Amino acid sequence: MVAATGVELNDGGNSAPVRHDWQRAEAEALYGLRFADLMLQAQSVHRKNFDPNHVETASLLSIKTGGCPEDCGYCSQSAHYDTGLKATRLMDRAEVVATAQCAKDAGATRLCMAAAWRSPKDRDLDQVCDMISAVKDLGMETCVTLGMLTSKQATRLSEAGLDFYNHNVDTSPEFYDKIITTRALQDRIDTLAHVRDAGIKVCCGGIVGMGECVEDRLGMLVLLANLPSHPESVPINLWNEVKGVPVNDTAERPDPIALVRLVATARIMMPKSVVRLSAGRKYMTDEQQTLCILAGANSIFIGDVLLTTKNPRRDRDANLLDRLGVTSGLA
Ligand code: SAM
Ligand code: DTB
Ligand code: SF4
Numbered sequence: 001m002v003a004a005t006g007v008e009l010n011d012g013g014n015s016a017p018v019r020h021d022w023q024r025a026e027a028e029a030l031y032g033l034r035f036a037d038l039m040l041q042a043q044s045v046h047r048k049n050f051d052p053n054h055v056e057t058a059s060l061l062s063i064k065t066g067g068c069p070e071d072c073g074y075c076s077q078s079a080h081y082d083t084g085l086k087a088t089r090l091m092d093r094a095e096v097v098a099t100a101q102c103a104k105d106a107g108a109t110r111l112c113m114a115a116a117w118r119s120p121k122d123r124d125l126d127q128v129c130d131m132i133s134a135v136k137d138l139g140m141e142t143c144v145t146l147g148m149l150t151s152k153q154a155t156r157l158s159e160a161g162l163d164f165y166n167h168n169v170d171t172s173p174e175f176y177d178k179i180i181t182t183r184a185l186q187d188r189i190d191t192l193a194h195v196r197d198a199g200i201k202v203c204c205g206g207i208v209g210m211g212e213c214v215e216d217r218l219g220m221l222v223l224l225a226n227l228p229s230h231p232e233s234v235p236i237n238l239w240n241e242v243k244g245v246p247v248n249d250t251a252e253r254p255d256p257i258a259l260v261r262l263v264a265t266a267r268i269m270m271p272k273s274v275v276r277l278s279a280g281r282k283y284m285t286d287e288q289q290t291l292c293i294l295a296g297a298n299s300i301f302i303g304d305v306l307l308t309t310k311n312p313r314r315d316r317d318a319n320l321l322d323r324l325g326v327t328s329g330l331a
Contacts, residue, residue, distance in 0.1 A: 018230060018270075018271060018272060019225070019269075020225065020226050020227070020228070020230075021226065022221075022222045022225045022226055022269055023222070024215070024218060024219060024222055027218040027221055027222050027265060027269065028215070028218055030264075030265050030268055030269070031214070031218055031261050031262070031265045035257070035261070038261060038264050038265070038295075039264060039294065039295060041264075041268055042263075042264035042265075042267045042268055042294075042295045042296045043294065043295075043296070045267055045268050045271045045296065046267055046271075046296040046298070048271070049271050049272050050274075050296075050298055051327075053324075053325060053326055053327060054298065054326065054327045054328065055293065055297075055298050055299060055300060055321060055326050055327075055328045056109065056110070056274060056276075056298060056299035056300075056328070056329075057107050057108050057109060057110075057299075057300060057301075057302045057328045057329035057330055058108055058109065058110040058111070058112055058141075058143070058276070058299060058300075058301055058302070059103035059106070059108035059110070059111055059112070059301065059302055059303045060111075060112050060114060060301050060303065060305075060306050060307055061091075061096065061099055061100070061103070061111060061112070061113050061114070062088075062114050062115075062116075062307040062308065063090060063091045063096060063113045063114065063115050063128070063131065064088065064089065064090045064091065064114075064115035064116055064117065064124075065077060065085065065086075065087060065088045065116055065307070065308065066079070066085045066086065066087030066088065066116055066308075067079050067087035067116060068116035068117065068118065069118050069182065070118050070147070070180065070182045070183060071180060071181055071182045072170070072179065072180050073178075073179045073180065073210070073245055073246040073247045074179065074207060074210055074239055074242065074245060074247040075242070075245065076242040076244075076245065076307075076308045076309065077116040077307070077308065078245070081244045081245045081246070082244045083242055083243060083244040083245060084243065084244065085308055087116075090115070090124060090127060093127070093130050093131055093134055096113065096131045096134065096135065097131075097134045097135070097138070100134075100135045100138055100140060101138060103140075103303065104138055104139070104140055106302065106303065106314060107302060107314070107318075107328065107329035107330040107331075108140070108302055108303070108329055109140065109141060109329050110140060110141035110142070110143055110163070110164070111135050111140050111141075111142060111143070112143040112144070112145065112164075112166060112203075112301075113128070113131060113132075113135075113142070113143070113144045113145075114144070114145045114146075114166075114307050115128070115144075115145070115146045115147070117146055117147040118147050118148065118182070118183070119146070119147045119148040119149065119150075119153075120146045120147065120149070120153065122153075124146075125146075125153055125156055125157070128144060128146065128157070128160075129156060129157065129159075129160035130160075132144065132157070132160045132161055132162050133160055133161060136161050141163045141164070142161070142162055142163050142164070143162075143163060143164035143165065143166055143203055143233075144157065144162060144164075144165060144166070145165065145166035145167060145203075147167075148167075148183065148187055148188070148190075148191045149165070149167075149191050149194050149195065150194065151194040151197060151198065153194075154191075154194040154195050154197070154198035154200060155198045157198065157200060158198040158199050158200050162200050163200070163201055164200065164201045164202070164203045164232065164233060165195040165200045165201075165202060165203065166203040166204070166233075166235070167188055167191050167192055167195065167202075167203075167204055168188075168204055168205050168206050168207070168235065168237075169185060169188055169189070169204060169205075169206055169220060169223055169224060170188075170206040170207055170220075171206050171207065171210065171212055171216055171220050172212065172215070172216035172217070172218075172219030172220045172223065173185055173219065173223060174216060174219060175210075175212045175216040175219075178211075178250075179210060179247070189227075192204060192227065192231075193228075196228070196229060201232040201233070202227075202229070202231040202232060202233070203231060203232065203233035203234075203235060203276075204224060204227070204231035204233075204234065204235075205220075205224065205231070205233075205234045205235035205236050205237065205276070205278070206220045206224075206235075206236070206237065207237040207238070207239050207279070208236065208237070208238055208239070208254055208259065208262065209238050209239035209251055209252065209253045209254055209280065210239050210247045210250060210251055211247070211249075211250025211251055211252055214258065217254075217262055218262075218265065221262070221265060221266050221269055221270075222269075224266075224269075224270065225269040225270050230270045230272065230273045231270070231273055232273060232274065233273065233274045233276060233299065234266055234270055234273045234274070234275050234276065235276040235278040236259075236262065236263060236266065236275065236276065236277060236278060236297075237278040237279035237280060238253065238254070238259065238278075238279060238280020238281075238283060238284070239251055239253075239279070239280060240279045240280055240282070240306065240309040240310070241309075242308075242309065253283060256284070256285070256288040256291075257291075259284075259288070259292065260288065260291040260292055260295050261295075263275060263277070263292045263295040263296060263297050264295035264296060266296070267295060267296025267297075268296075274298055274299045275296055275297045275298060275299065276297065276298075276299035276300065276301070277289065277292050277293075277297040277299070277300050278300075278301055278306075279301075279306055279309065279311075281300065281301075281311060281312050282310050282311060282312055286320050286323075289320060290320070290324060293324065293326065300317065302314055302317055302329070302330065314330070317330060318330040318331075
């Protein structure tokens, strides 16, 4: 089938295998389709691979906040900037279990535990492994994001039963150096390989709204889709404003329709990946979130806070999904 502009219609079926050889021009052609044609293609792919009436609900927990030695220009937790955030020590296991139980009771099926580290120390990793086992014992899926890992550390997390590791490429290769200087994109790609080789599922995406152009956003999708395996989970974060960080000087929130187009393009390029509408939902209307769900977004973070910034309230999310007839942990 051929869509109106001549781009071949990918319905995600047998004729459209999962690809790892995406060219930027192809991503741009998809993104630039007339809106109805792009949405039809994204929805066709989505329906072939997922229940279009279901959205996954995960919850975030900052197990170690602030004081991070990295200089990510968007982040409230970097020690390089004065963001007014108070740094904390690593949470203890009992506190993590209590919070996880509350998140489960509130409808989360997965807990994503985040630490503001460049990379974990082995002593810290022992404690995180304990937390993973404890959260799994509650019957929840586990995800952690701890910074860069060696292959040995990834193996230890795998042995602890970890389901997912989150480590984002954040942006395009061209824009990356404008945002982070303390670690290279290749360092991140190396960590992703260690995680994958250890048999842990990969959660990897990035941020939009930092001042990057549309080509950077599409360059990020090409980077993700051309990894040796598509990440099982692809978070798309809209930058949640943080005072005192350099991104304030360049930030520009994308036009709402541009974000929907990006989600649809991600859905088509990574047909079997869960696409998570992550940070920044607080800036979106119900209608924009609905369009993102129609475009193939099928996961959200629930809970009033993400790590250090705000998220829509649970009742607002429950109300929206209910009006759409979408099933989730909130229903
Ligand atoms: N320190 C670890 C790391 O960077 O890998 C884990 C935690 S870090 C907060 C996880 C991801 O959250 C970042 O890679 C970035 O994509 C996203 N993030 C951080 N601050 C954000 C913000 N203000 N708005 C949107 N996304 C953000
Ligand atoms: C991801 O891509 N988004 C989440 C999770 N992975 C760890 C984090 C969003 C953080 C938003 C900013 C904050 O609350 O500090
Ligand atoms: Fe540190 Fe992660 Fe924030 Fe970067 S994004 S400053 S690595 S906590």
